Amino acid sequence: MAEIKHSRKACSVNPLKMSQPIGGALAFMGLRGAMPLLHGSQGCTSFGLVLFVRHFKEAIPLQTTAMSEVATVLGGYDNVEQAILNIHKKTKPEIIGICSTGVTETKGDDVEGYLKIFREKHPELSNLKLVYVSTPDFKDAFQDGWEKTVTRMVEVLVDEPSEGVAKDPARINVLPGCHLTPGDLDELRTILEDFGLEPTFLPDIAGSLDGHIPDDFTPTTIGGIGVDEVAAMGRAAWTIAIGAQMKRPAEALKIRTGTPFKLFERLCGLEPNDELMRFLSRITGRPVPRKYRRLRGQLVDAMLDGHFHIGGRRLAIGAEPDLLNDLGSMLHEMGAHMTAAVTTTQSPVLEHLPVDEVLIGDLEDLEIMAEERGCDFLVTHAHGRQMSKRLNIPFFRAGIPTFDRIGSGHQLSIGYRGTRDLIFRIANMLIADHEDNHEPTPDTWREGESHSHSHGAAASAH
The missing domain is CATH 3.40.50.1980 (Nitrogenase molybdenum iron protein domain)
Structure with missing residues (x-):
């Protein structure tokens, strides 16, 4: 703990x-x-x-x-x-x-x-x-x-349900945490629809901040869930909440409408997604679609391939609690050691993280801890870029703000596919860092060859 x-x-x-x-x-x-x-x-x-x-x-x-x-x-x-x-x-x-x-x-x-x-x-x-x-x-x-x-x-x-109106078993509410991107919400929507469900997301930033270009300019949000759709959320048979932060909204929705909820503290990793698949199969009565069985196999293979590069790394991570839990726990399962962890606020997930201590502090605290503890891998938002240069360690950007890269809203880290691709991105980053810092350059090779030739010539002279 x-x-x-x-x-x-x-x-x-x-x-x-x-x-x-x-x-x-x-x-x-x-x-x-x-x-x-x-x-x-x-x-x-x-x-x-x-x-x-x-x-x-x-x-x-x-x-x-x-x-x-x-x-x-x-x-x-x-x-x-x-x-x-x-x-x-x-x-x-x-x-x-x-x-x-x-x-x-x-x-x-x-x-x-x-x-x-x-x-x-x-x-x-x-x-x-x-x-x-x-x-x-x-x-x-x-x-x-x-x-x-x-x-x-x-x-x-949200409207309180009228008496005698039955819940619709095909409808499901989704309360996503702020650590999920528009790309994550689109992936989760696809999973739910593949089980024959009609999901309603609150909020739905995948509809408003996914980068699509509307037909006409509007000064308000250009997508997302409508007020009328929010009002009807009490007709859904189930609610799923993603991230510990969404337990309170899920409880409020249950009190108001009587709709039961299932909380998933994270959806990045193998076991959390196995749990999601078992839950969706149980509430719909449908078997898990074949494509997710195949994607699960791909994730397992990616974990096997990636652990050679991620395993043994000493991780320094700074993020909001649910994002810290998502990424830190997945990397721990890949063999990394969460050596320095800093977050922003209290959360029940912090006590269960695979690390000795979690500090509620800032990036200066994280940098000091990372240097003292010999961390060789950094995960945080874009403000960590100077820290990574000072410490000379590879840096994976995660969370808001990520202002020095494009496509942040489409970064995917949930589901079998999202976890698989996240492992690939991180492992490839670590491979590239190793090549840049440890592989000999062409100049080094030429210097080595000249030394070899000179030694050979000297040997021949003797």
Whole structure:
């Protein structure tokens, strides 16, 4: 069992953690026709906007209430009202999702009260969905903001089932964690459909942030799950939640609709996917499709091939808890030693990680631990690139933000196929690093040959 420790530094030197409000904003981007709205200063929104644009390489819908110093002191109702009216007039969203920030939480703005007043003053906008989530950025992290926002969506948007209406056994709800990419969601959707199921994802960033080009420009999200589809989630027979962070939203959905849920803490690796296949076969009464039996065999073979290159590596990893559990556990099963682990926030999965201790800290902490413990392999987001150069160790980018590579939204790490390809990517990276640092260059060969010739000539002379 891992020991959880907290960094005692007075400040974060090289941040690993991202804030709750942008975690909540990303969750709202998984709704169709949505406009996320951060209740705070313009700088808070600008930071999140730049981060998402650099990661996804897409247009990102994100607005602000633009709180000034005076507005913050006097209260933000006027700013909230004006922001909602302007957004509705210019973009006609189906839903506006409001996340608080540190400045308005410190002031103590009663945003739920503001929305009640707004509804009374503007009955003409009664059909506009408004969802508010408290996400102060002076506590918790990105993963917590996502979790709280999805829970609030369930509480506000999902209809309670009518009496006498039976559950549809072909329908299944999916609550994905923030560590899953649009590519991961597409893979999971394919798996579920191959079992004859009709999945509903909340949120569905695969529909809005997968890089597709719409026929017409829209200032709101260009895909994702519709508000009407969220309302009907109570008719599904089952819910599956991916990542420990999604247990709370799954429990909220069960309380509201009576739909049972199954929690998968991770879907990267052989055993987690075996468990998924057994579960889907049981609830549908269908055998596992032949293609997944073949993909499982390919994964086993990839594990055999990859362990020669991954096994024995001393891993330094920094990530949100569920991503840390996903990748760290899979690499441990491949024979790597998780020697240094740093994360951003508390989670029940941390205690079960195959490592002596997990530090809630920053990338400076990870770098110090990696150097002291002789780590030779780094996994974290793009801000780890300077660390990898200083330590001179190979670096695998994982998580948000990954701004110095393209295609981050399509990185796949779940299912048999995703795990297989992830092993190949990591093993090939380690092979290339070994070749670059250990294989002799052509110049070295020529120098060796000249030395051999000179030695041979000297021997002949003797």
